Amino acid sequence: MTGELFPRERAEIAPGAVHLPDWIGPRRQGELLAACREWARPPAGLRTVHTPGGGTMTARQVCLGLHWYPYGYARTAVDGDGAPVKPMPGWLAALGREAVLAAYGTPLPPAEEYDIALVNFYAGDSRMGMHRDAEERSGAPVVSLSLGDSCLFRFGNTVSRGRPFRDVELRSGDLFVFGGPARRAFHGVPKVLPGTAPPGLGLTGRLNITLRVGGLGS
Template sequence: TRTVVDGDGTPVKPFPAWLGELGHRAVADTLGPDAVPDAPYDIALINFYDGDARMGMHRDSDEKSDAPVVSLSLGDSCVFRFGNTRTRAKPYTDVDLRSGDLFVFGGPSRLAYHGVPRVQPGTAPQGLGLTGRLNVTLRVSGL
């Protein structure tokens, strides 16, 4: 959308070029240069999780692009549940994500179900000045 849907309804701010470059570098470093999308990253979803927050199993499937998803974690650590492409149920793998971790998924795993069953309160680096967890998910819209 062109406005902040679950916020104050103001126009969405321009996408920062440095954030798109971070997405391209993350894909190149994890999946190789051939996996870097030709199109720029142009969506950044930002979710805040307090100590009790959860995110159910879901897929990032609203885009018209199959470019890899890049997820950046800041603040408290969490358990990130990475599943399969068929169902929200098992099999899945739980991964501990700490502040500064990037998680990249593309190719056959691009539409894998994933979620956050647990945040680990009080684990953010002290110098960050953040209580809770911020997740920045980068995607290519394909629009």
């Protein structure tokens, strides 16, 4: 949003959880959107995720590097068309390193490498329940990039899905990184704010690109 009285500033939402508003400029947002559209095409493209309990996630998803499914990883889209997952681009892994440095002021250790990306597409009525990113063996920070419509992002604690939690508005171009004591915190998206995407981006809805270090070996 432009023309605000006070610019949004970097904020530590919890120890290890950092919000950097407007971190991705308009040009890079456009490049990321174009890449997401290519990744979403079959094979191993955008899919609807079904939970073991019979539920259906309202946000649709495509994966890079490794395919996430409840509650594990595979090299093929085991709950989709069964095709091999698309590779994790080197430039996207490098963007993850850049994000960690911006959030913490210290680089990701050389031995760690972002090798998994989950791209979630939220329509105006989509939600994401409180959950933890817990299938990875690595404790490296999770990097979250937002494109399109703003959302209400709820960042909680490491013990339960309930309080205490803090709600943050994430807008197109925002970066959110959580690691260290916040790495296994519950988090979710209770609300998307339709019609808030930058007009020049050309996206209706919200895209969230989440980068993770799997530490899962070969």
